[in-house]
Amino acid sequence: MRTKPRLHDLNVDGILDRILPTVSKPARYTGGEWNSVLKDWGACDVRWALVFPDTYEIGMSNLGLAILYDLLNRQDGVLAERVYAPWVDMEQAMRAVGLPLFSLESRRPLAEFDLVGFSLPYEQLYTNLLNMLDLACLPVLAAERDERYPLVIAGGGATYNPEPLAGFVDAFVLGEGEEVILEVTAAVREAKRQNSTREALLRRLARIQGVYVPRFYEVAYHGDGTIAKVRPKFPEAQIPVRKRIVAILPPPLTRPVVPYVDTVHNRATIEIQRGCGRGCRFCQAGMVYRPVRERPVDEILDAVDAIIANTGFEEIALLSLSSGDYSQIETLVRELVARHGERHLSISLPSLRIESVSVGLMEQLQAAGRRSSFTFAPEAATERLRGIINKPIADEDLLAVVEEVYSRGWKTIKLYFMIGHPTQTLDDVAAIAELTMRVRRVGRQVIGRKAQVNVSVSTLVPKPHTPFQWVPLADEADIRAHQEYLKENLRGPGLKLNWNSYQETLLETVLCRGDRRLGAAIHRAWQLGARFDGWSDQFKVEAWRQAFCEAGLDIGFYARRPRALDEVFPWDHIDTGVTKAYLARDYQASLRGETRLDCRERCYACGILTAFRDERAGLPANAWGCPPVEL
Amino acid sequence: MINGQTPRQRLRITFAKGEALKYISHLDLARTWERVFRRAGLSVAYSQGFNPRPRFQIAAALPVGVTGGAEQLDVWLIELLVPEDVLSRLRPSLPSGLEVLDVREADLRAASLQSQMRAADYRAVIYSPESVEAIRIRVQALLEAPALPRRRQHKGAWQTYDLRPLVQSVVVERGQVGEHILTMRLQASPEGAGRPDAVLDALGLSLATQAIERTSLHFEFDK
Numbered sequence: 001m002r003t004k005p006r007l008h009d010l011n012v013d014g015i016l017d018r019i020l021p022t023v024s025k026p027a028r029y030t031g032g033e034w035n036s037v038l039k040d041w042g043a044c045d046v047r048w049a050l051v052f053p054d055t056y057e058i059g060m061s062n063l064g065l066a067i068l069y070d071l072l073n074r075q076d077g078v079l080a081e082r083v084y085a086p087w088v089d090m091e092q093a094m095r096a097v098g099l100p101l102f103s104l105e106s107r108r109p110l111a112e113f114d115l116v117g118f119s120l121p122y123e124q125l126y127t128n129l130l131n132m133l134d135l136a137c138l139p140v141l142a143a144e145r146d147e148r149y150p151l152v153i154a155g156g157g158a159t160y161n162p163e164p165l166a167g168f169v170d171a172f173v174l175g176e177g178e179e180v181i182l183e184v185t186a187a188v189r190e191a192k193r194q195n196s197t198r199e200a201l202l203r204r205l206a207r208i209q210g211v212y213v214p215r216f217y218e219v220a221y222h223g224d225g226t227i228a229k230v231r232p233k234f235p236e237a238q239i240p241v242r243k244r245i246v247a248i249l250p251p252p253l254t255r256p257v258v259p260y261v262d263t264v265h266n267r268a269t270i271e272i273q274r275g276c277g278r279g280c281r282f283c284q285a286g287m288v289y290r291p292v293r294e295r296p297v298d299e300i301l302d303a304v305d306a307i308i309a310n311t312g313f314e315e316i317a318l319l320s321l322s323s324g325d326y327s328q329i330e331t332l333v334r335e336l337v338a339r340h341g342e343r344h345l346s347i348s349l350p351s352l353r354i355e356s357v358s359v360g361l362m363e364q365l366q367a368a369g370r371r372s373s374f375t376f377a378p379e380a381a382t383e384r385l386r387g388i389i390n391k392p393i394a395d396e397d398l399l400a401v402v403e404e405v406y407s408r409g410w411k412t413i414k415l416y417f418m419i420g421h422p423t424q425t426l427d428d429v430a431a432i433a434e435l436t437m438r439v440r441r442v443g444r445q446v447i448g449r450k451a452q453v454n455v456s457v458s459t460l461v462p463k464p465h466t467p468f469q470w471v472p473l474a475d476e477a478d479i480r481a482h483q484e485y486l487k488e489n490l491r492g493p494g495l496k497l498n499w500n501s502y503q504e505t506l507l508e509t510v511l512c513r514g515d516r517r518l519g520a521a522i523h524r525a526w527q528l529g530a531r532f533d534g535w536s537d538q539f540k541v542e543a544w545r546q547a548f549c550e551a552g553l554d555i556g557f558y559a560r561r562p563r564a565l566d567e568v569f570p571w572d573h574i575d576t577g578v579t580k581a582y583l584a585r586d587y588q589a590s591l592r593g594e595t596r597l598d599c600r601e602r603c604y605a606c607g608i609l610t611a612f613r614d615e616r617a618g619l620p621a622n623a624w625g626c627p628p629v630e631l
Numbered sequence: 632m633i634n635g636q637t638p639r640q641r642l643r644i645t646f647a648k649g650e651a652l653k654y655i656s657h658l659d660l661a662r663t664w665e666r667v668f669r670r671a672g673l674s675v676a677y678s679q680g681f682n683p684r685p686r687f688q689i690a691a692a693l694p695v696g697v698t699g700g701a702e703q704l705d706v707w708l709i710e711l712l713v714p715e716d717v718l719s720r721l722r723p724s725l726p727s728g729l730e731v732l733d734v735r736e737a738d739l740r741a742a743s744l745q746s747q748m749r750a751a752d753y754r755a756v757i758y759s760p761e762s763v764e765a766i767r768i769r770v771q772a773l774l775e776a777p778a779l780p781r782r783r784q785h786k787g788a789w790q791t792y793d794l795r796p797l798v799q800s801v802v803v804e805r806g807q808v809g810e811h812i813l814t815m816r817l818q819a820s821p822e823g824a825g826r827p828d829a830v831l832d833a834l835g836l837s838l839a840t841q842a843i844e845r846t847s848l849h850f851e852f853d854k
Contacts, residue, residue: 021695
């Protein structure tokens, strides 16, 4: 099939024919999917390997990387190919035969690309990043990679605190990638033409807004281990480094790759809105993806027509941090049903807020195909605690919606709660069980014993760039007691309870809040076998414990310590547009139980309009969700 | 039928599943066809019920790693189309590795392909320093054996079965240098189906096998 000669002339196809029959789900490694793009290698002078450091099934469900893949491949002289983390059996087989990590499209080793771009939506992927570099025969430490090696770039939600990976990644790209990735591409093209050194290229990149080159900064610490100051070493290095945004959402992706193997979200996706104005205080996405920008209804409708024709997908997901908050959601769903209902297109709204669900919307969704389950995330079960986290919702409203949902043919309701919120007591936890039982009771009244309630209870991870960034992770004994209480009280027919292990939550907290010194522990944990840390069946708590010990790091320092309001955080030099002063004010408001409105109704001066004044200039007044304010 | 979705036509499609798709599982192939039909704009009939499914049936699952030269499926449409037009609409919608060889009309009320399946032919390419004669002796012994008890995993549990009655014929021929071609006809009916890799394993040729293709399917109505 493949006629093009390869640089290293590795017989990848032959090797794969020997090892693929021995591994699970081999079609994850063969590529060739509908809409995948194999460009002429020789005709391109900038070549990106786009890496999602988790399994194919998860990576193929990620819209961000799909957008960049499409965007880069539409540029002349640029190609982008996909790489996902081989599952443990495949890794073992590859290492046994000495097959380096290769891209799905041309099956070339990563070392042949100019840029290796990692998407990092969550922190549990850090060891996979190291592992994939190693599997690709690239040095894991940035300092050990010279001009012979590709540049290693990373972006995505987890990189709003890039510090733990500072030693492994050459440059971070912060914020929305659609424009900046082309600027990075142009800089690499220019550097290749001029045969620049790696140092010169990195300096060139450091001048681009949103690009953070960690080696150009030095960190000074206080005696107690907290950070004194982060200083740029060169004039090119900006401080702070402000994330990038696109002022208006670019045209949506209409030719996504269609996987053969079943993926986590095996469906078409269209982003209907970016950003969220609700201001839930635990939610990092709600803070770092501001401002709110809606895509026009007509653009969405045309795009869905194109996506379905281009892919044949049977389901479309209307993606947003809170899809019910899209101002014309009912019109949109009604129109989609009218256009595609006869052809059995299912419509899913992955994140619906309870108060955004109207009877009209439910009627539309009822008409739109498979009614598998309905998900709500109250996050807390008492009015007091909902005030603390700024997610006010009345139980009666929830129960009214629940009744409507069950009566319209849905049998399963999923409820997401969190424990470990600041000031939470056992009473607040008991209320979770009570509310769940009331939901089941409503379900039984409507559809009898078929009614199912699945409850997921996670533990609050106090994330950087949120009003809760000053909050310590809850105490292990409390969390275990609260989980035990829920296990005790949420059993029986029609109930299913999921929870996270405290050790996994603790690791996530440390990784997301870490500073540069944490890199040594990540490196060591990987050497000790840690990878796929987000997979409970792969998580190696002992490897991590030993790694922290050998690196001389105290987990409690990172995760369990109350913080002074003026402490310098490792991520303070990363500017999301939302100011630390605003986050501090909101944190204090939280402690007083004060709630805030959706900021589309009233501006609380988070800082986004000041930070992105230039981007906003010249746009129509309603282009962003922000209400008119005096700056 | 709801939505006026009474099937009006049943089409029998003969297709090839090539090298590029040989690691795709049966379920993945079914999903791929569903999407091919939607891309081609064919009005496929849907089943009734709470979770309506598009109506098409693939005659027989291919083992993962085996290519198919002449596979078959039936699809039910709610419109009447000329088979040649369907062929030309399908072609631009097919991923690499999937090829449509023939589209023809089938009787709407005829029994399902699966229930009509009787046997399948396989062609295996063997790289071995052994002579054809040496392999033939083992083939002969296999065919003369009264029983060939083997173990296989079914829904996680190991069970024993007899491979011998599932093997209808095995022939070895000399191929290119260092290569032998082994063709076999195996039972493939609702009562039981033989796997080509099991036969090759029984002949001690597992490691020497380079490629396996299912070359044709045999149905009751072919007789």
